[in-house]
Each structure stands twice: as structure tokens, then as C-alpha cells.
Amino acid sequence: MANVETSRDKAGMPPLRWRELWLKEDWWAIWLGLGLVVVAYILFANGTSIRWIAVTPAKWSTLPQLGEHFAANYARYIVQFLLWLGVFTVALTALGHKVRDFVPSFVFLYVLSVVIFALGQWDKANTYNLEPPLVALAIGLTLSNLIGLPRWLDAGFRVEFYIKTGIVLLGATLPFTLIIWAGPAAILQASIVSIVTFLVIYWVGIKLGLDKRLAATLGAGGAVCGVSAAIAIAGAVGAKKEDAPIAIATVIIWAVAMIFVLPFAAQALHLSAGVGGAWIGTSEFADAAGFAAAQTYGNLASHGAVAGTSDQAVFAYTLIKVVGRDVWIGIWAFVLAIIATTQWERGETSRKPEAAEIWWRFPKFIIGFLLASLLVTLVSTGYSLADYNNAVVPSLVGPIKDLRTWAFIFCFLSIGLTTRFRELASAGKMPFLAFSAGAIVNVIIGFILSAVVFASHWENLMH
């Protein structure tokens, strides 16, 4: 870390207040995601569609077929690339990134994403388990850990921004009625798992001699939303500077391993797509990692290797993870801030936790996710099922889903490209053991709730 002790102009910034609307990526994910949905709707309402720009590689079995597809559609890919480049450049520039670093980085990311997407469309891809999320992750990890990329390229590998944008777009493909119907069960299941996981990690951590703040930071990382929760709680409880990197390293190691393990474990256990998605939602820690696993499981379902549909896996995961777990991060932070200031550091600080912290830390992109869902659901209410399938899906929902898939591939690839295991802080044996205890309990309880207690609920999702 650069020594900036004497650099006054880098010291603490004033409160964001309304400036959060353009200085936080959550809001930019809303502007971009909702903006695309609104444009898609306007075109749809005028009898046309964003279908042309939402191009994706077609299924292929021979390379000449693939070549023909690209020869026939190269203009669509170029325009789509320019669209992504334009909207991301505007957002990232507003956030303070440099255009000259982002543009070449995104060119690299997009080209590699096209290759991975095309590979996933190969008719033999599922024979060799070449699921795009896993391929993206594997290629990214190989490039960043074995070959090495220039550091400035990281400017375009914005994992969190891409996944948040993708989640807002996903909202447009998920009926709001489904959120209302399945949301309460998702919240109940997620809350049980979150509380138990947190308490296990915290209790084991304390027994192993960890500082309370580190134990709480690790606990939140395992119980709520991975790295984002870990740093949120680290700040709320005033953790030591080295606690956050320890939690980050531990979460990343577990989360990346789980991406590869969970889909195939669920398949081996013969879980349907909805049940598997719910289990992944309760067992994965970070949103982006979980989506990689859930999307993989959904792809297995679309190939017929798993009962159910691809959407069931992704929607069940989303309901558990985004609706059931992520929304509570502010409450976790508020409660732990109260405990920290009144119990752990009494007299050290005069800070008084404020209930407003629940809002400050609320993952705002979820608002965009819900609004997108509500908008498309309202648009769809005037259509019969047949008309919905014949008109709304191909012209509105389908293209948005394809754009979402692109955003997710950018994200999955970026996970691999930014995960450099050598650079992660040494987690230490005790923190790793404490977190692992919670992760194992998390997986077991998540399985019982998803595959036994709420099995029929997730099995019948969208029926």
C-alpha cells in the first residue's frame, strides 16, 4: 500500500448524501440496468425490439457454422460492443476510473467473452462440461495466476458492477408475482441459514482465540453476502485493518472452490434445478460466485442433465441470495455496531450507532432489480399466456435475458482475472478453521432446508 499519510488530499471525504446517486456503483447499476429495460420496453411498445443488438452466438456443431454466424452478424456484435463500452465508460468515469485504462481492458474482456460464449454454444460443450461460467472462471484464473496480466487491465474487470447490472436486468425476466409468492419462504430459509452460520463462525472463532471483531467480520462474510458483508461489518464494528483482508482471502478461497463443487454436488444428489438453485443460494457466500454456480446448474438443466429449467435454478438462487440474504446487510451492521460500541469498545469511541445505517448500507441495486421486475410484470399483465410467449418473450424478455447473460459472463471472467491467489493475505489457520466450520454447517443446513423442508416449494417454482 502506498504511504499516503502525508497526502492530505486523499484523506477522508465528506458525506456522500445525494452524490451517492452517481458516486456508488449500486446506483449506476440501476441507471444502466433500468435504462436498458426502459429502452427495451419503449421499442417493444412501438412494435420493434432490442433483439438486433442483443445478439448471442448460435448453437453450432462445426467451426464453419460458427464462422458463418459471425460473418452474418458481425455488425450486431460491433454495435453491441459499442453499447456496452459506452454505458460502462460513462458509469466508470463518473466513479473516478480512467477511460484510457478501461477501454483497452474492456476490449480484451469483450473479445474473450465472445469466445467463451461461443464455446458454450458448441453442441458438444455439455459433454465436456464446458459450461460458460466455469470456463470463464478457469480461463480468468489461469491468465491471472499462471500467465499474469498488466495491473492496469484491472480497470475493466469490475466484477461487482457487472453482476449488479446483470441482477437488475435479471429482475426484468423474473415475474414480480413470483417474488411475492416465493419471497417469504426465501427470506425465512435464508434467515435461518444466515443466523446459524454467523453464530457458528463467531462461536468457533472466539473459542479459537480470535478477536471478537474479526470473528464477527468472518461470520458476516459467511452468513450474508461474502466479501461485501465482511467489509461492511468490519467497518461497522471498527475491526483492525488486517481483519478485512483476512476475511476477504478466506471468503474468496471458499467461494471460488464452491463454484466448481456445488453444481456437480447438486447434480450427484439428483436435485432438481429449483432445489439446486436454492441450495446454492444458501451455500454460496458472494453474489457473483453464487451466480456462476447457479448459472452452471441452470445450464445443466437446459441440457437435460438435471430436472427442471435453467430459469428455475437462477430464480431460486436469486430469491434466496438477493431477496433473502443481501437485503439484511444493513440490519446486521446496525446490530453489530450497537454490540461493538456498547460492549466491545466501551469508552474507546463516542460513536452512537444510527438506525439510518440500515439504509446507508442497503445494497441499492436491489431496488433496480425490484423495479425492473415490477415494470415488466405490469407490461405483461395485459397479455394472455399465448400472446406473452409469442410476443413479449421474443421481443422484450428474451433480449433482456440475453443482455443479462453477457453481463454475467463479463462478471464471471472478471472474477478469474482479478483473483490472484498469491496476493491474498495469509488468512491464518484459526480464521480459516472458524470460517470453514460455518461454511460446512451452512452447506448442511442449506441442503436440509432446500431439499427437504422447502423441497416442494423450490421444486414447483414457476409451475
Added chain:
Amino acid sequence: MSDETPKAQRQCRECRHLRNDAKYLEAAFKGLTSLSSGYGSARSDDGICLRHDRYPSARSSRPEFSPPTTQVTAAEECIRTKAYFVDRSRSSVRFELLKLFWC
């Protein structure tokens, strides 16, 4: 820092020891960008305290609070912050936007 310092100005966010710029945190916390970000809402505006080697909320306050150099007015703070962003962006368009919506 004398005891007469207004309480509102004793928050860590105003302290010269706190670093809560997203870019700084992403560089300081290796791996943060792999599955998260320094620009997310959940982080709020927490930062690293170089004095205590802690990661407190910007709304925290400590007896060891140390003002930047001298007491600054809200307007001075705003101008300084604006200059910080303009320096980073090197963009006149953004500067105009900042002027328009800020201060």
C-alpha cells in the same frame, strides 16, 4: 484537537488519518475487487485509520481526532474535495457537472 472542537467535526471522516477513497481501499485490501468492490453501497464510507490501524466507520469518532491542518469551513472542505475529484478525473466536463450539482 481541543475539546472546543464542534462535535460534528470530530467524526473520523474529517480526520486527517482516515483514508476512505474507494480506489485507495481497493489497493489496500488485496482481493477486494475479486468478489466485491470499494464502490458498493454496503461499504458505506468506511475507511482505514492510519493512526489506529483500524477500519472504522467514517461516522466514528475518537479522542485522537486530528483535523487536516487547520479548521476548515464547510465551503473550503467542499472546494478541496471538488479539486480532488477534478484532479483525478482530468475532465473538464465532469468539473462542470461538479460545479453544477455540488456546493
